[in-house]
Amino acid sequence: MEGIxxxxxxxxxxxxxEKEVFVHLETTNGAYxxxxxxxxxxxxxxxxxxxxxxxxxxxxxxxxxxxxxxxLDLGWVYAEGVTDYEIDDQGRLLMAGHDREGRLMVALQISxxxxxxxxxxxx
Amino acid sequence: MSSQxxxxxxxxxxxxxxxxxxxxxxxxxxxxxxxxxxxxxLGEMGRNMGNPVFANxxxxxxxRKEELLKACKALDVDxxxxxxxxxxxxxxxxxxxAGHIQSILEEIEPTLVITHYPGYAVHPDHNALGTAVIxxxxxxxxxxxxxxxxxxxxxxxxxxxxxxxIRHDVKPYWDKKMAAIETHLSQASGMMSLIKEKPxxxxxxxxxxxxxxxxxxxxxxx
Numbered sequence: 189m190e191g192i193x194x195x196x197x198x199x200x201x202x203x204x205x206e207k208e209v210f211v212h213l214e215t216t217n218g219a220y221x222x223x224x225x226x227x228x229x230x231x232x233x234x235x236x237x238x239x240x241x242x243x244x245x246x247x248x249x250x251x252x253x254x255x256x257x258x259x260l261d262l263g264w265v266y267a268e269g270v271t272d273y274e275i276d277d278q279g280r281l282l283m284a285g286h287d288r289e290g291r292l293m294v295a296l297q298i299s300x301x302x303x304x305x306x307x308x309x310x311x
Numbered sequence: 312m313s314s315q316x317x318x319x320x321x322x323x324x325x326x327x328x329x330x331x332x333x334x335x336x337x338x339x340x341x342x343x344x345x346x347x348x349x350x351x352x353l354g355e356m357g358r359n360m361g362n363p364v365f366a367n368x369x370x371x372x373x374x375r376k377e378e379l380l381k382a383c384k385a386l387d388v389d390x391x392x393x394x395x396x397x398x399x400x401x402x403x404x405x406x407x408x409a410g411h412i413q414s415i416l417e418e419i420e421p422t423l424v425i426t427h428y429p430g431y432a433v434h435p436d437h438n439a440l441g442t443a444v445i446x447x448x449x450x451x452x453x454x455x456x457x458x459x460x461x462x463x464x465x466x467x468x469x470x471x472x473x474x475x476x477i478r479h480d481v482k483p484y485w486d487k488k489m490a491a492i493e494t495h496l497s498q499a500s501g502m503m504s505l506i507k508e509k510p511x512x513x514x515x516x517x518x519x520x521x522x523x524x525x526x527x528x529x530x531x532x533x
Binding site for chain 1: 353355356358359360361362363364367368369370371372373375376398433434435436465466500501504506508510
């Protein structure tokens, strides 16, 4: 991944508009937050492979961290704190926000095909 | 006894084995006892992406699978990946997971099984897999049932559970343990810095946690 280049990310968001796409949306502060700091809270959410179609989307922000909003027929997909992006070899738009130590705090990913982790083990 | 000894370690994530039990594992391997690691997931939802970042949500599983294989090579243990998804173990049907584990244990016929102590293992995956393992081992016929050690990691667990039955000083295997931890390149620096950032960080105490691997012997009559 590399630092957000707003124009490139906007272009990718535009390319997925008005198509059925799969979205991975996630935020986390880790499963150990309250273990390592008793005053912290463990908070996280993810939705993997939500099938949506958005009318349009935007990346907004100045400086290091950006917000992304996708306008759906009946609602929104929203992520805040996005710092890095990558258009991977499968043409998927991967966006994420990392902290100083490189830990993922938020992710928003858009793909025309369902996401499956690269290494999937069959049991 | 020792010639037929076989240890099976069951934790949910690549790196749990290195942080939690690498010294214990090394001590059994030194005696020539085979050790098998059943790794529940590939840790694909982890938030450590390397520092500097080299993985993303989609590629993390590949890095962690490689790291797992390297760690198991460093510790000279067999590994089997159980194929569950990181963060979701507690939502699986527990009897199915237990049955899956039981079938593998009946094939390997271990003399000792090591897992997490449910309710005292911090991460929901640790607690869930520990629960399934206890059920699996309980369901094995008496005459074939291995000994079961469970590991607690929650803060102050000793207050509730009392002193652990087994306390391994793994100092003789320290280099091996550190080498195993370091194979988990995407995770190790993040975990280590988390430990150091703790508001009440006490280096000696943290080193103690890594140096003394502690387990409770599970009592099946309860």
